[in-house]
Amino acid sequence: DAGITQSPRHKVTETGTPVTLRCHQTENHRYMYWYRQDPGHGLRLIHYSYGVKDTDKGEVSDGYSVSRSKTEDFLLTLESATSSQTSVYFCAISLGQGFTGELFFGEGSRLTVL
């Protein structure tokens, strides 16, 4: 089974503070993703990475930045958190090649911005 951990799992912060969520994988998968989940919206892609230092924007990237300095770690940063960024954040890795591989998800990080 793919090893993927997210930290922190829960965080409460105040508007305007920076927040970094970490996604760590143990199996050197090339593709990693950050999604957010909100009621009525399903999961929406924030950013993704296709290799070390190779990242790109997803559907809802405004207000977020990412970094991937090592294969195993993909960081999501909210430079100045807003209440609209209260959400559950999921990291995922791609288990296969091209379109045949499913995404394996971490357990999620619940972020509350007051």
Next chain:
Amino acid sequence: AQKITQTQPGMFVQEKEAVTLDCTYDTSDQSYGLFWYKQPSSGEMIFLIYQGSYDEQNATEGRYSLNFQKARKSANLVISASQLGDSAMYFCAMRGGSQGNLIFGKGTKLSVKP
């Protein structure tokens, strides 16, 4: 642009009966993959089943089958012999495009009644 539509926000099914969850998609890609995920109340995302756009046979995984109708651009999930543990949110998703990112529908909440 790619799009996934799930028109059933919520559904009820009697235990031991079969249920179909609807999913339609829109894409201009020739190659793509269709996925279904289950999200129980505990929050994790669980991969259920995959269908490739070139697969001629409908995918099956245990009690799950995917009714793939390419011309109609539909990929409905059929759960046979529903169990109480099937109560969850179900998300239809599609991979395609140049980077093969996974996009999700908004989900269907399935409730299984004893």
